[in-house]
Amino acid sequence: MTARIGIVTVSDRASRGDYEDRGGPAIRQYLEEVLTSEWEAVPRVIPDEQQIVENTLVDLVDVEQCSIVITTGGTGPALRDITPEATEAVCQKMMPGFGELMRKVSLEKVPTAILSRQTAGIRGKALLLNLPGQPKAIAECLDAVFPAIPYCIDLLEGPFLTTNEDRIQAFRPRKK
Ligand SMILES: Nc1ncnc2c1ncn2[C@@H]1O[C@H](COP(=O)(O)OP(=O)(O)OP(=O)(O)O)[C@@H](O)[C@H]1O
Ligand SMILES: Nc1nc2c(c(=O)[nH]1)N[C@H]1C(S)=C(S)[C@@H](COP(=O)(O)O)O[C@H]1N2
Numbered sequence: 001m002t003a004r005i006g007i008v009t010v011s012d013r014a015s016r017g018d019y020e021d022r023g024g025p026a027i028r029q030y031l032e033e034v035l036t037s038e039w040e041a042v043p044r045v046i047p048d049e050q051q052i053v054e055n056t057l058v059d060l061v062d063v064e065q066c067s068i069v070i071t072t073g074g075t076g077p078a079l080r081d082i083t084p085e086a087t088e089a090v091c092q093k094m095m096p097g098f099g100e101l102m103r104k105v106s107l108e109k110v111p112t113a114i115l116s117r118q119t120a121g122i123r124g125k126a127l128l129l130n131l132p133g134q135p136k137a138i139a140e141c142l143d144a145v146f147p148a149i150p151y152c153i154d155l156l157e158g159p160f161l162t163t164n165e166d167r168i169q170a171f172r173p174r175k176k
Helices: 012-016 023-034 050-063 083-090 096-107 111-115 135-155
Strands: 003-010 039-046 068-072 120-123 126-131
Touching (some): 003 023, 012 039, 126 135
Parallel strands (some): 003 039, 003 068
């Protein structure tokens, strides 16, 4: 079963073409380096409009059948930053540990890490995960949480994910 992974850049400026989106490609590159099981990317670049973000997340899970959806951008305190609200609105349960851990490791890099409200949650059988907009934040955050993601997807009855163990060791506390 090929895993489908939604990659969503939430950025007014990238979606308008004011700058080239570097966030989506950075997530894709990270996954190419880390995942050894088969997967395919389902990319989107959208503005910071809550209804558009919600519709995109719902489409990626319910229609595109993504097992994981990773967003970048729109997690801060600015008026138009609404990615965490959109994520929470479409999830049936929240997974606060992801945001807590990502902020903890990010704080070792930048004092402004506390400005990110990044979160994660479950919709159906999919894990939705927010990352900050700074492209360099992507690997910093994913390195911290990725060891737990394959087992999370196991528990959601999704595809069996394997990783390049030199980079990320997937932790599975018990066989299903
Ligand atoms: N998708 C992206 N591609 C390239 N650089 C980005 C991207 N998103 C953010 N950045 C960089 O990170 C900095 C901080 O991002 P900021 O918080 O302003 O963006 P955002 O809220 O995610 O997106 P925007 O303000 O365009 O809606 C930006 O000034 C920009 O240099
Ligand atoms: N690892 C990491 N986390 C980070 C950052 C970063 O550079 N690296 N930037 C912070 C800053 S400056 C902001 S404002 C918030 C929110 O960013 P966003 O609105 O682009 O999502 O993420 C924070 N988290």
